Amino acid sequence: MTPSEPVAAETNRIKVWFRFVPREGWLPYDTEGLWATRLSADTARVENIPFLQNGVAEGEIVRFVTDADGLHWSTERVEASGNCTIRVLPVPSGPLGRSARAVHERLSPFGLGGEVFSEEFPLVAFTVPADADLAGIKALLVRGREEGWWHFEVGCVTDAWRDA
Template identity: 65%
Template sequence: MLFKFVPREDWLPYDRENLWAIRLSADTARIRNVAFLQDGVAMNDIVRFTTDASGVNWAVGRVAASGQCVIRVVPIPDGPLGRSARSVHEAFAEFMLGGESFSESFPMVAFDVPADADFAAIKRHLESGCERGWWDYEVGCGTDAWWNA
């Protein structure tokens, strides 16, 4: 499933992201991985899509939210974790979050945060890591429960 977006200034130069998806109907699919670049979509969300003449499926909007969230964490290169995506994964091990690393040269980790996760504890951990110079982070997809935690 391809998502097209306007690249952000001072960020990665991409204008699309391909996410795994399982077709549910002629024009809907369930997202099956974590988005590194596309905002507003999380694992297990259902999206509507169109198919172009080449057979490529393009997302056109979210139909149903799963309640899951996406946080993206980038270790500070000269911080205690260095340029290690593995160290970021280890730093979040207590929360048992699934996630993927972008690349060795850009060790951003995109975490899938389940709807029943302890959002408040994860947010405290994110902020603590920022304050200690371990990482920067952003929320790629948040729910009302996330923002209100």
Template identity: 40%
Template structure:
């Protein structure tokens, strides 16, 4: 069976962030309204790649997220390269910095310059977190924790 898109409602803050009211993530149908998330979210909090979620069609016919059923152990970190820093806003340089740690990701667009990182459950979390913190401290980027585990928080 192919992938399907699940929509997630987003809470937009007073500054208009995130820049959308919902986000669609690809997911693999598992049956009985269960789906395995197949990509890393840009804006959704508390969800990572390979998490198992429940979704159902809304009145609009769109498949909407209802709840998380099982966490995969993957984690999501979002990095925004600073345009006034040494990376000059370059998303690829962010991806290159994390690649030696086995962390994959994807850049969003030139307009928003967000990199969504998928941290696999086998990654060296201490090294990844140190790079996040060091990159923010030296002006390369800002980062936020989109979905992290207790192991990450304990570091």
């Protein structure tokens, strides 16, 4: 199969792995696997939200290499999706407690879809679509941080996010 040759539908769902340097005081991982739809022999579209990997968002197209064990390792982003990735961790002693559900409820007016890392570690990762109310989301994130609801970080941004 050549890199530009399309692949059969039954083999198009793969996991693409990313390597990164673990952050001190954060989760002790140095890789993250994201589900993706294979587009060619060496490209795939990311289909879920990264909890740990920065610089990539759901919907982006990445290039990968396959190692001897059959693992697909990302080598570069080929095409940006226009989406952003934000991660929100409720403050256990704050008004939301450890409730990922409460985080979802606060951000639900913006129509954001999110995934929860685990019940023990209620980090919620959200995809922020390019056409979302970026200024409104940013304002709510800052308000939530200031009022002790959560900590947040932005894992992947666009110029539109920066300018909002």
